[in-house]
Amino acid sequence: MxxxxxxxxxxxxxxxxxxxxxxxxxxxxxxxxxxxxxxxxxxxxxxxxxxxxxxxxxxxxxxxxxxxxxxxSGPGSGADPDPGARPRAAGRDHRPGGSRRGFLTGSAAAGIAAGALLRGAPPAVAAPDREGAADAAGRHAVEVAFTLNGERRRLRIDPRVTLLDALRERLRVTGPKKGCDRGQCGACTVHQDGRPVLACLTLAATVRGKEITTVEGLARGDELHPVQEAFIDRDGFQCGFCTPGQIMSAAALVDSGRPAGDDEIREYMSGNLCRCGAYPNIVDAIRRARKQSTGSGGGSRSSSAAGAVDGARR
Structure with a gap:
């Protein structure tokens, strides 16, 4: 003490x-x-x-x-006898870590300063050089000439462009659809020299000198292909998105003159997906088209179609 x-x-x-x-x-x-x-x-x-x-x-x-x-407290007023001592203000936080208000104020100031620095700093990732990419594609472009629906076409394209993009974006032939762009749905099916191929997996540069047929060129003038007529009569479609690919695959099968039962039709058409589930009507339409084509004596509409079915990717 x-x-x-x-x-x-x-x-x-x-x-x-x-x-x-x-x-x-x-x-x-x-x-x-x-x-x-x-x-x-x-x-x-x-x-x-x-x-x-x-x-x-x-x-x-x-x-x-x-x-x-x-x-x-007293009846009068007086002054602190020690003028050097500073009394603490009421309500002020004197904890060693500072007040919460001070912390928030400091954080806001730091954020504003950091934002100002970032606005003047160069971007972390450079923007894509579209002009440079276009120049590079132009330097490596290739000339491609082929027959499309009976007409001679010539394109100068990047060798990486697919046939599907060349048809839709460059030639404005929109019958082939871009469904999956991975060769899994069959909506982009076209004929290459009478053989069904997937346009999304075919490079446009590889069809030089080939004959390409899309759903737009399947009819002969005003005469529809038997498969087109059968799809209408048998209601072989609903939304219609997959219908061009379905018709092109079915037309290759019918034009080949190859006998096929319902099981063979389903197996052959397994590469074409119908999200609406119209498969029974599609099989019925193909069966009808085969009978119509055989009854009219038109065993084959394409000279190369007979051997194309066996080599088709399915």
């Missing part, structure tokens, strides 16, 4: 400290008026008695870390 601390008050009155206790080490001289509490390396409590006409803030300072502020 350390000896009582002497206190002096600014004013005409005088007071004497009552009992006080201290935990910690070291002496803490204190100057001020009124009751107060202090915190630091030790805890200091004290009580004063007597009349003090002045009012002021008592600040206790000493070797400990921190400040002790108390308020003494």
């Amino acid at each position: 350390s000896p009582p601390t002497r206190r002096t008050a600014d004013g005409d009155g005088s007071g004497s400290g009552g009992g006080e206790s201290e935990k910690g080490s070291g002496a803490e001289p204190a100057t001020g008026t009124g009751p107060g509490t202090g915190s630091g390396t030790g805890a200091l409590t004290g009580a004063g008695s007597g009349a003090n006409p002045g009012t002021g803030a008592r600040t206790t300072t000493g070797p400990h870390t921190g400040a002790d502020t108390g308020v003494n």
